[in-house]
Amino acid sequence: MYWKELYVFENDRPVRAVIRNYEEKDFPGLIRIQQESFPPPFPSELWWNTEQLKNHVTLFPEGALCVEVDGEMAGSMTGLIVHFDPNHPEHTWEEITDHGYIRNHQPNGNTLYVVDIGVLPAYRKLGLGKWLMLSMYEVVIQLGLERLLGGGRMPGYHQKADQMTAEQYLEAVIKGELKDPVITFLLRCGRTPVKVVENYLEDEESRNYAVLMEWKNPFLKKLRQGE
Template structure:
């Protein structure tokens, strides 16, 4: 299954031709550069993609290796894998569910698509590429007839409130509209809904190592 989608986005009224496709070995250098732009220090450099991880993505689940391209330049990428999800045991870490980003944990018989990473170059972030990439992950969820899409959403705004709010209380404030979180609010706008807080999900100072497990249920999948 190969992905290739062409469309236009608008920048201050100007149509911009874009392509969403599967990323390939030729894209590895640029994908790593995107990570460095999206996650500068204090985010740990060792958590950026490396060539071995990207090669493993193409080996284990190439359908879930997705990028968006503008005039020959990669604007962002999304990586996902297929997992078996137990709603009664939702807690996990990023390292556990993704095999530290190598996705050797991909389960071709799994019932859920799991977003490992989504990264948009800062200069392209106001054009809607993140939402476009997630939409294509939703399309893949439907194509594979999976129950849902899942992923741990960073909560980088939490550091500012850590002394006055628990992670659960912070999420409640975001859901009430009293606080806007750069990631969680974005995911809500993309149709994702929160499931639970994931403590010690990923080494991330801004999120105090927490994340929110968020899902999108396949509306075409009947019980």
């Protein structure tokens, strides 16, 4: 199981934080994180419910991470293992995550797929999202998987949708001509784009588009060779 103690910084003040696997006692805090991280127009029916969270901690507890700051639940990240074929990347969030219930978790798959990541707005200046992402990379390495993969929302795209395609918007973000709250964050975390996917998730701000973005296990060759 996962446990990491570290300090994050509020301006120049170190603040103690812990990243660990979440448990059933954490469910109320996790639901609150969802509600505050994804306010309307994000569909409220996509917030976690108790049955989904029970599946996360039962079917794949290694992929259920949360971060506490000074003992208060501040963010979470959830994943499952799937078999991903780069030659056939098209899918929706509902299909690949089983609507967030992860009953399709494949222990022998090759890819850790990000179901969700969220941080309470009051804690977002502490860099917790990046620390959660880095921690999930460590899970990928520990389990010997090929990659971390997930669909990144494009919440800034609705402001440019009448001027450019989703692919053009992504290219502008990569070139630094535009900043997107999610895609730019994922780039900063070391994720690289794989493909723009249409109708990935009901998301008005993203016009239902998302960018599949991966992080490849840099130790995979050595792991396979047993070095």
